[in-house]
Amino acid sequence: MKNLNRTLAASLLLAATAPLGAQTAPTSAPPPPPPSAAEPEVIQLSPFEVQAETEGSYTAATTLAGNRLNTELRDIGNAVTVITSQFLTDIGATNNETLLQYTVGTEVGNIGGNFAGVGDSSFLDESNRFRNPNQNTRVRGLAQADNARDYFQSDVPWDGYNIDRVDLQRGPNSILFGQGSPAGIINTGTRQAAFSNSGEISFRFDEFSSARLTGDINRVLLKDQLAVRFNFLLEDEKFQQKPAFEKDNRYYGALRYEPSFLKRGNARTIIKANFESGEIDSNRPRTLPPVDLITPWFRSGTYQGTWRSNGTYRDPATGQVVNVTAGSPRTFNNLNRATFNPHQLQDDNTGRPNTGQMRPGINGGPDSGRFNPFFNPWIGNFGQQFGGPNAFFGSEGDPQYWLWEIRTNRGIGPNGADDNGIGGFAFHRPGGIADYASFARNAGLPYSEFGVYKNFNLTDATVFDFYNNLIDGPNKNEWQNFKTYNLSLAQTFMNDKFGVEYSYNREDYDNGQLALLDGGRQAIYIDFMSVYSDGTPDGLNGIPHQNGTPNPNVGRPFISDSGQGGNRSTVSERESQRATAFFTHDFNRSRDGGWVRQLLGRHTVTGLYSEDDQRTENRQWARYSVLNSSYHNLFELAPNTKFNANELSVNRVIYLGPSLASRNSASGAYIPRPDAVYSAPSGTIRFFDSTWNSSVDPAAEWINNYYPVGDTRRVSTQSENPANYVGWINAPIEVTDSEASQANRDLLTTSARLNRNKVESKAFVLQSHLWNNAFVATYGYREDSASAWEFSRTSQNSPGFGHIDFGPTYRLRDNPDNSLDVTSRSYSLVAHLDQLPLVGRLTEKLPVAVTLFYSESENFQPAANRFDIYGVAIPAPAGTTTDQGVLLESRNGKFSFKVNKYKTELTNSSSSALNGAWFIGASQAWSGQWVNIFQYNLSGDVGSTANGPNPGRYTYSPAPGETQADADRREAAAIAAWRTWQASVDPRFYAAWQLDTTGANLTRSVTSTVPQGFTITEDSVSEGYEFEFSAQPTRNWRVTFNASKTEASRQNIGGKNLADFVSAYENFLKNQGGGDLRIWWGGAGNETALFQWNNNIGSEWAARKLQEGTNVPELREWRFNAVTNYDFNEGKLRGWSVGGALRWQDSVVIGYRPQAVPNDPTSITFDLANPYTGPTETNYDLWFGYGRKLRGGVDWRIQFNIRNLGARDGLIPITTQPDGTPAGYRIAPRQAWTITNTFKF
Secondary structure, three states, X not given: OOOHHHHXXXXXXXXXXXOXXXXXXXXXXXXXXXXXXXXXXXXXXXXXXXXXXXXXXXXXXXXXXXXXXXXXXXXOOOOEXXXXXXXXXXXXXXXXXHHOOOOOOEEEOXXXXXXXXXXXXXXXXXXXXXXXXXXXXXXXXXXXXXXEEOOEEOOOOOOHHHEEEEEEEEOOOOOOOOEOOOOEEEEEEEOOOOOOOEEEEEXXXXXXXXXXXXXXXXEEEEOOOEEEEEEEEEEEEEOOOEOOEEEEEEEEEEEEEOOHHHOEOOEEEEXXXXXXXXXXXXXXXXXXXXXXXXXXXXXXXXXXXXXXXXXXXXXXXXXXXXXXXOOOEEEEXXXXXXXXXXXXHOOOOOOOOOOOOOOOXXXXXXXXXXXXXXXXXXXXXXXXXXXXXXXXXXXXXXXXXXXXXXXXXXXXXXXXXXXXXXXXXXXXXXXXXXXHHHHHHHHXXXXXXXXXXXXXXXXXXXXXXXXXXXXXXXXXXXXEEEEEEEEEEEEEEOOOOEEEEEEEEEEEEEEEEEOOOOHHHOEEEEOOEOEOOOOOOOOEOOEOOOOOOEXXXXXXXXXXXXXXOOOEXXXXXXXXXXXXXXXXXXXXXXXXXXXXXXXXXXXXXXXXXXXXXXXXXXXXXXXEEOOXXXXXXXXXXXXXXXXXXXXXXXXXEEEOOOOOOOXXXXXXXXXXXOOOOOOOOOEEEEEEEEEEOOOOOOOOEEEOOOOOOOOHHHEEEHHHOHXXXXXXXXXXXXXXXXXXXXXXXXXXXXXXXXXEEEEEEEEEEEEEXXXXXXXXXXXXXXXXXXXXXXXXXXXXXXXXXXXXXXXXXXXXXXXXXXXXXXXXXEEEEEXXXXXXXXXXXXXXXXXXXXXXXXXXXXXXXXXXXXXXXXXXXXXXXXXXXXXXXXXXXXXXXXXXXXXXXXXXXXXXXXXXXXXXXXXXXXXXXXXXXXXXHHHHOEXXXXXXXXXXXXHHHHOOOOOOOOOHHHHHHHHHHHHHHHHHHHHHOOHHHHHHOOOOOOOOOOOOOOOOOOOOOEOOXXXXXXXXXXXXXXXXXXXXXXXXXXXXXXXXXXEOOOOHHHHHHHHHHHHHHHHOOHHHOEOOOOOOOOOEHHHHHHHHHHHHHHHHHHOOOXXXXXXXXXXXXXXXXXXXXXXXXXXXXXXXXXXXXXXXXXXXXXXXXXXXXEEEEEOOOOOEEEOOEEEXXXXXXXXXXXXXXXXXXXXXXXXXXXXXXXXXEOOEOOOOOEOOEEEOOXXXXXXXXXXXX
C-alpha cells in the first residue's frame, strides 16, 4: 500500500481536471449520449451480439465476457476492459503494438512498446519475436495474452481496419475459454454488415514515408434483411531503422441475413458470415541494439580478475614457477588492438611467449598442466566459425571462400600408414571478442560462477547508428499469410427469451522467417586476425605460421553467422465450432410483483458445447550446406556426419566499412549497415589438401620449427612436414541454398514437428439478477477434454547425413499421445447498493451509485504435449485469479471509477528463462564419448582402432608434480566415477534423450537429442490494484484514465524433476570426481566436464534459481495512463478537435546485488530489499483534427497525431551487471507523427 493513497488522489485529480491524461477504455462506463435524429437506425441485435459503441465515446455498456451473452459491464465481477473504435481513432492505434501501452495492466514489446519482452538472462534474444510481433504481450506482469477473434482463439494479428471494438480480459476466465492463456485474452470484434448504406476511405502517412490506405463499404441488398460489407487494407509501413519495413495487405467481407419469411411472431433468424485474407511481408526493426563484440578490442592497459582454481604458472618475466590459489587477484592485459594468427591463439603446446590466448591451460612441454600466463578472457569465437567454410564478403561481388581450419585427415606416419595427423599443424582456430558473460567467467570476476553477468549491448550510436539502421540490412525477412472463414446461425424465440446459436470458424495461417543473424550472433564483431591459416611452421619473425596470407580485412567490423538456425516456419490449420443455447426467465417481468418476485428476479441459463481442433507443422532449416559427396570424401567425414554439422555449414562473414585498426576507439566510426543481400553461391574455396605428395622418406628426420629451440619435440619426421603434402589449393565448392527451391528447403530441414491439439468443451453458466437487479450472481462450470498428438524428426535422429524423411511415415499417430480432462469453475457476485432495500435509501443522497464486486475464476492451456527431463508428461499450465473491488458511477451517467484488487497465480507455465537447455543431454553425451575414448584407448572417434596413433588423445598426461602413474590413476578414477554415475541415472533420462553412453556399443559416437516436447516450466504470481476512470462531462469532451500497481514474481523454475537431476549431477561433478573428466584430448590443461557444464548451462542454471522469488523481468510497480479529447461543435473552432495522452511508468527493477552466504562459499543470495532500478518513463501524445462536409454529402476529416512528443533517440536499461552497471538495453520509443485523411459517405 506504499504511496497508494497519495498516488490515487493525484490520479483522480489529474483525470477529473486535465484534458491531458492517458489510458484505455474503462470497464464500466456511463452510457453514451442519445443518437440524434439524423443518425441511422441501429440494428436490433440478438443476445449473442454486442454493438459497436456510438461514435464519440470511449465507453462501452455491454460485453459477452460475463456469460457468453450480451451483458452489462457493470453486472460482471471479472476484470474486463472494452476499447471502443473512437478510442482507437483518437490515439491512432491499429494493433496490439500501438494500443496496449494505453491499457491497464498490459505491456507490449517491439520498437514502440513499453517493454522488451526478452527476459533477463545473460543473452537477450529477440530473434523469435519478428514473425508475429502482435503476440509479444504481457498481462499483469505474468505471461503473453491469447488473441481471440469474435471469441474464437486466433493466431491472426488483428488490425483496426475491420475492428469495431477490443475486449481485454485480464486473468483466466473459463466462461470465455476453459483453455487459453491464464494471463488473459485480447478479443477483437470484427465489423459486421449493417442495414444502412455507408462508406469510408482513409489514407495515412508519416515521417518515415509509410502509407496506409483502408476502405469500408457497407451496402443493403434487401431492406432490413440482407446486407454486405467489404473492407480492405493496403499498408506499406516504414521505420526509423532503415531498411526495415512491413507490407500488410488484407481484404475482408461480411454478410448479414435476417430472412423475413422466417420471422414468425416473436421468433427471428440471423445468419452471419465473414471472410478475411491477408499477406504480410516484413523486415521488422530491432528493439535491442546489437551485442557489443567490438569495443573491447580498443581497450588498453590492464584489468583485474581472479585465478579460478588452485594451481601454478610460470612467470614470463622471471621464469619462476608461481603458486596461486582460487580467488586470488590476477592481472590481465587488455587487447589494445592486438592482432593474432589462428595458430598462435590456440597454441597451448609450445610454451612460446604471447601464445595460447584462447587456452587457459598448457597441454605440452615442461609446463603441461600449468596455467597459461598469456590467456586472455577477452578472446572468444570468430562468429559461428567451428571448422566449416567461410564466405568472406569483403567487397562487392561473390565471396571468397576459405577453410580456416586445416584438416589433416589424410596425414601419414613415419611408416607411411595413415595416422590422420600432420605434426607441423596443431589445433588452430580464429578468434573474436568474447561476449561479456563468457569473459566474466573466464576472467574469474566476482560471483561469475553463478551466471550473474550479462552481455553488453552496444550503447554508442556513433559506433553503429542502431537508431537509424538495421544491423541485418535487407538480409532478414518475415512473412505471415492467412485466411479466415466464419459462419453463424442464431435463432431466438419469445422476444429473445430463448435462443440457440451455432458458429463455425476456420483459420488457415502460416508464418516464417529467414534470418542472417541468430542467437548470440546478433552482434557486431571486429576482425583482428593478422593472417589466414596458410602459414608454415617456420613462420615469420620467430612466430610460427605468421607467414600466412595477410588478411586484407584486419581491423574491419563484420557481422556473421552460419545459417544453422534462425530460419523457421509455422503452418497452422484451426477448425472450431460452437453451439450455445440460453433460456431467460424473469419472475418479475411485469415489474409490479411483490417482494418475493423481486427477490427471485431474472435468471439466464446458458449452455455451451464447443470443439477446437488445431493442426500445426513447425520447421527449422539450415540456410546453406555443402552436400556434394566429393567434398565429404576429400575430408573423409564420418558416415554419420550430418549436413548441418559445423564442417558443412557456410559461415557468411560480411564486412562493414573500412578497417578501424588505425583508430584509438570505435567511437565515431559510424559503421555502415549492409545494403545488399548477401547470398552464398557455389564457387571456389581455398583449403589445405592433406594428400601425401612427396617422394621423400616419411621416416626421414625433419626439424619442426613450430616448437622452440631446445624443445625435444622439434626433432620429428618428414611425415609431419606440411611441405610434403599437396597443400593449399583452390577447388570448386558446391553450396546448396535452401531458398533455391522447396525441394532444397526440405533437404536442409533440421527439425520438423507435427502437432495436433483437440479440445472438446462443455460449459454451463447461470446468471441471476436478484432483488430488482440489486444482486447479480454468475456461476460457471466447465469441462474440457484436451487431446494432443506430436510427431517430430530432426537431422540428429535421422540416419546418414541427417536428411529428414517426409514420406508416408511422417505423420501423426492415430491415437493421441496425451490427454487431459480438466474441470474449471468461475463465479462472481455483484451488489448494486443503491438498488438494495434499506441500503438504497441510505445511499440515495450520495452523488454516486456504489457497486461492489467479487470474482474467482480459473482456466488452463491444452498443452498436452509437454514433457520433463524424464519424458514424463507435465500437467497443463493453469491459472487462477481473484478480483474484488468497487465501482462508483455518477447518477447522471457522466462519470465512472472502478478499483479492482486482484491476485493471479500461474502454475506449470512454459518458460524461456533457461538458455542452453540442450546441454543437459549434450553434457552426458560429450562426457560419455570421452569416457569411452579413455577407457578403450581409442585414437580417433568412437569406432576407431584401440591403442592407435595419437596416444595423447586417449591418455591423461601428468599435471605439474605428477608422474605418468599419477595421471593414469586420475584417468582411472574419472572413468570409474562416470561409470558409477551412468549406472545411477534414471533410465527414463537416457530413453528420453536417446542416449547410449555405455561402452557396449563402440561403433558409433555418443549423441543426444532433446526430447520431443521437452519444456522448462515455472510458476508465477501477480498481486496488485487496477484503477479505471472514465468521464464524458459534456457531449464533446471525453476523458479516461487508468493506473495499475503490480507485484509479480516467479517460483519453481524448471520443476522438481529437473531441479533434482541438476542438483545430483552438479554434486557428482564437483564432489565425486566426475568433473575431472577431460574433454578434447587428455592433456593436463584441457577442458573438463565441469568446465564445460559451467560454461554451457551450469552458471545459467545457478542464475535462474537465484531469481526464484524475485520480480519478473522489466516489472514496473506503478503505471498510469490518461487520454482526453475535446470536439468543438460551435463558434470559430467548429469542426476542430484536440486531444492528448500521458503515459507514465514507474522505475523498473533491472537487477539485484549478489551477496555471499555466511559459512557457505558455494552459494550466494540477492539483496532483494535494494534492487537496481532503471529510470521512470513519461510519454506525451498530442493530436488535433478538423472535419467538415464536402459536396455530395461527404464528411471529410483530417487528423494529425504526434506520439511520444519531444522524445528523442535513447536507450532504456533492462538488465544489469552485479555492480549495478546497466548491460542490456531496449531502444526507447521516439517522437513520431502521422497524418490521417478520412472520407465518409
